[in-house]
Amino acid sequence: MTGIQKEGGGIETGAMGETVERENRGTNPAGKWLAIDTSTSAMTLAVFNGQSVLGESNLHAVRNHSTLLIPAIQELVKSLDMTMKDLQGIAAGKGPGSYTGVRIGVTAAKTLAWALGVPLVGVSSLEAMAYGGLCDFGGRRTDDAGLLDRNSGPGGKMMNLNQWVVPLMDARRNQAFTGLYVSEGTKWSCLAEDSIRLMTSEWAEALVDIYGQPGRIVFVGEIEPFGDIIDQVSKLVDCMVIREPAVIRARDVGLLGLGQWAQGCGQDVHGFVPNYAQLTEAEKNLVGKST
Amino acid sequence: MSGLGLGEDPTEGRAELAGKSCILAIETSCDDTAAAVVEDGRRVLSNKVFSQITTHERFGGVVPEVASRKHVETITWMIEDALKEAKIGLADLSAVAVTQGPGLVGSLLVGVTAAKALACALDVPLIGVHHIAGHIYANQLVQELVYPLVALVVSGGHTELVYLEREGHFRILGQTRDDAAGEAYDKVGRAMELPFPGGPYIDRLACEADAAVVMPRAWLEPESYDFSFSGLKSAVLNVLNQARMRGETVVYAHLARGFQESVVEVLVEKALRAVKATGAKQLLLAGGVAANQGLRGTLTARCAADGISLVIPPLSLCMDNAAMIAVAAHLKWKHGLFTSLDMKAEPTLSLEEWSIVPRIIVR
Ligand SMILES: [Zn+2]
Numbered sequence: 001m002t003g004i005q006k007e008g009g010g011i012e013t014g015a016m017g018e019t020v021e022r023e024n025r026g027t028n029p030a031g032k033w034l035a036i037d038t039s040t041s042a043m044t045l046a047v048f049n050g051q052s053v054l055g056e057s058n059l060h061a062v063r064n065h066s067t068l069l070i071p072a073i074q075e076l077v078k079s080l081d082m083t084m085k086d087l088q089g090i091a092a093g094k095g096p097g098s099y100t101g102v103r104i105g106v107t108a109a110k111t112l113a114w115a116l117g118v119p120l121v122g123v124s125s126l127e128a129m130a131y132g133g134l135c136d137f138g139g140r141r142t143d144d145a146g147l148l149d150r151n152s153g154p155g156g157k158m159m160n161l162n163q164w165v166v167p168l169m170d171a172r173r174n175q176a177f178t179g180l181y182v183s184e185g186t187k188w189s190c191l192a193e194d195s196i197r198l199m200t201s202e203w204a205e206a207l208v209d210i211y212g213q214p215g216r217i218v219f220v221g222e223i224e225p226f227g228d229i230i231d232q233v234s235k236l237v238d239c240m241v242i243r244e245p246a247v248i249r250a251r252d253v254g255l256l257g258l259g260q261w262a263q264g265c266g267q268d269v270h271g272f273v274p275n276y277a278q279l280t281e282a283e284k285n286l287v288g289k290s291t
Numbered sequence: 292m293s294g295l296g297l298g299e300d301p302t303e304g305r306a307e308l309a310g311k312s313c314i315l316a317i318e319t320s321c322d323d324t325a326a327a328v329v330e331d332g333r334r335v336l337s338n339k340v341f342s343q344i345t346t347h348e349r350f351g352g353v354v355p356e357v358a359s360r361k362h363v364e365t366i367t368w369m370i371e372d373a374l375k376e377a378k379i380g381l382a383d384l385s386a387v388a389v390t391q392g393p394g395l396v397g398s399l400l401v402g403v404t405a406a407k408a409l410a411c412a413l414d415v416p417l418i419g420v421h422h423i424a425g426h427i428y429a430n431q432l433v434q435e436l437v438y439p440l441v442a443l444v445v446s447g448g449h450t451e452l453v454y455l456e457r458e459g460h461f462r463i464l465g466q467t468r469d470d471a472a473g474e475a476y477d478k479v480g481r482a483m484e485l486p487f488p489g490g491p492y493i494d495r496l497a498c499e500a501d502a503a504v505v506m507p508r509a510w511l512e513p514e515s516y517d518f519s520f521s522g523l524k525s526a527v528l529n530v531l532n533q534a535r536m537r538g539e540t541v542v543y544a545h546l547a548r549g550f551q552e553s554v555v556e557v558l559v560e561k562a563l564r565a566v567k568a569t570g571a572k573q574l575l576l577a578g579g580v581a582a583n584q585g586l587r588g589t590l591t592a593r594c595a596a597d598g599i600s601l602v603i604p605p606l607s608l609c610m611d612n613a614a615m616i617a618v619a620a621h622l623k624w625k626h627g628l629f630t631s632l633d634m635k636a637e638p639t640l641s642l643e644e645w646s647i648v649p650r651i652i653v654r
Binding site: 064066067068069070071073074084099101103104106107108109111113114115116242256269270273274276280281282283 | 359403
């Protein structure tokens with residue numbers, strides 16, 4: 001895990017993350033934004049007004065994003081009594097994930113933003129997955145036995161915990177697209193940047209060696225193929241380790257994107273490209289030959 | 292319904308469009324990212340092509356994943372350039388057209404997604420276009436087409452003889468059973484260690500050669516309009532291998548000329564036979580290999596001798612481009628035949644099924 005430290009999007013999260021973020025009915029300087037992500041088999045869309053979600057559409061196990069995405073956007077916008085021209089910004093998951101899936105989302109987002117003449121923000125799909133995991137599983141009170149109590153409300157004592165969120169996307173051949181995101185107090189930041197990793201015990205050891213001991217770890221996303229490796233991490237840390245299957249939701253893409261936009265981090269539309277996290281096979285072979 | 296083609300929505304069309312049209316077309320079926328604006332299917336306002344050839348050169352061929360990635364990087368640039376050069380705004384567009392197939396699926400998807408997003412943002416119709424229909428109709432930018440006609444389509448992915456009884460109605464008379472002609476050129480080029488793509492180099496060598504290594508012709512069955520080039524390609528490889536084993540040197544120019552003469556003769560003779568058998572009034576040459584000097588020269592001479600009217604597009608319209616897609620899209624536009632936004636990119640789209648079947652208008 002060689003990650004470059006980077007400050008997160010400046011979104012106020014903490015234990016109250018969900019409440020603060022998702023039910024914000026205050027002013028909306030950003031206006032109406034569309035958020036999308038197609039980097040996994042989930043096809044997820046949301047329309048925001050400021051930071052509140054006006055409507056969303058989440059489909060799972062989608063085989064063909066290319067046929068469904070644009071009609072779904074059209075339908076969602078229409079269902080909110082809006083037209084495409086009412087959109088004032090686009091936030092899009094830029095991967096990593098399925099090459100084809102990410103390309104469809106990124107191409108749709110950049111073309112829409114260009115045609116509508118609105119700002120575009122690219123968001124890490126893994127960060128959106130992690131952020132969703134934090135809101136769902138990271139900010140809840142646990143019972144005395146240390147078990148996650150899903151029925152309880154948000155708990156204040158999690159607020160200042162140094163919580164790691166590790167998103168996992170199966171990249172086949174025992175590899176994962178993953179990164180390391182940290183929530184502490186109101187700060188949300190990226191500790192290890194998104195990359196493709198071989199999920200071996202070296203990875204588990206490096207995670208703890210490099211980044212130290214967290215107050216808690218939440219593994220989210222495609223958990224199932226990586227059970228053994230999560231077990232290994234559990235043995236190396238003396239904190240609670242939570243694992244929850246989760247899918248990317250556009251509402252998290254949107255919240256992160258709006259946060260970036262508020263900080264002045266817009267994306268040049270023409271230059272917007274997916275983060276594939278790795279070279280193509282052909283390029284790898286070429287590099288191999290020349291060294 | 293059968294003639295409407297895939298993904299077409301018969302309820303959405305405006306059936307009697309008589310007015311002017313301004314169609315923006317996108318073409319990303321292989322390794323070129325292209326966008327163009329064409330007015331009324333005749334006047335090219337812009338025709339921008341971004342070639343990825345320097346990217347793929349180092350791999351010795353087009354790498355699909357690399358091509359798809361490049362398309363994403365370039366697509367909105369090309370659309371913007373096409374509009375700027377056409378000196379029009381987005382609001383002036385009457386429809387967005389895009390190559391629906393055939394082609395590399397990953398490449399097609401980028402163009403298709405961009406076209407749909409654009410049509411959706413602008414609230415204008417989408418028109419999915421068959422790539423080969425585009426190549427054929429590039430000729431309409433050169434001269435008035437007279438039906439019935441025969442088109443000889445020769446490119447890196449296609450070798451086809453197509454009969455058009457009337458406008459927009461395609462019937463395949465014959466096609467390649469193995470390699471496309473352009474593909475055979477590339478493979479032979481590689482065997483002769485020429486840069487990629489080998490076609491233009493073989494063409495140049497052949498034109499300059501003072502002798503030819505005679506190669507077999509694949510005529511197939513006497514009646515057939517089909518083609519086969521893999522045997523010829525193997526014959527070239529045999530000559531190279533045998534010379535290598537005997538320690539002899541082969542004059543590449545002679546081999547190139549022998550290969551080219553075989554390809555050209557079969558293409559030209561079958562095309563002329565098709566013209567005569569169908570009573571076609573014109574023969575159109577279409578596709579990237581139409582840039583080949585050997586083919587252009589022989590076809591021009593043979594057509595002149597036989598009194599056949601031949602149409603060959605200029606080089607810029609032979610290669611993959613988006614203007615040709617806009618021209619073909621205009622055929623559908625005239626009939627109010629639009630494509631719904633759930634259109635699928637079709638790597639093996641059928642040309643015959645893409646034919647235009649006018650809708651019956653009930654008044
Ligand atoms: Zn072509």
